[in-house]
Amino acid sequence: MFELPVINKSNNPLPVYQTKLSAGLDLQAYLEKDLVLRPMERKLIGTGLYIALPTGFEAMIRPRSGLAFNFGITVINSPGTIDADYRGEIKIALINLSQEDFIIKNGDRIAQMVVNKYEQVKFQLTENLDETERGSGGYGHTGI
DSSP states (O other), rough: OOOOOEEEEESSOOOBBBSOOOOOOOEEESSSSSSETTTTTTEEEEEOOOOOOOTTTTEEEOOHHHHHHOOOOOTTTEEEEEEETOOSEEEEEEEEHHHHHHEEOOOOOOEEEEEEEEOOOOOOOSOOOOOOOSSTTTTTOOOO
């Protein structure tokens, strides 16, 4: 575990892991007033948080499973990626996939953030790839 520099311009507490083994930190909406997200409407919701990820790390923004299943509220570009060189406010692109209006209040947990290590690659042009048991089997190749 490492310490992640963060600026919090919201009036909400810093994100915390909800359980000891949670992978994601819940992000809260930072709003001056309640916001209505109508069916099939998309909105960008600020969190008031600004982070400085170290080189070789990314933050992925993912839906909260309870909001997605119970209310049809999800992250439209899921997973969203925050690159290590981004220093702007973390904003969440939400969409309401239900048939009902959904009200978001300041402090509501609207998404989760998972921080991961990554490596960049350099493509190496080749004529052949190594053989595997799966080969080119794609969508549905293993059946139901």
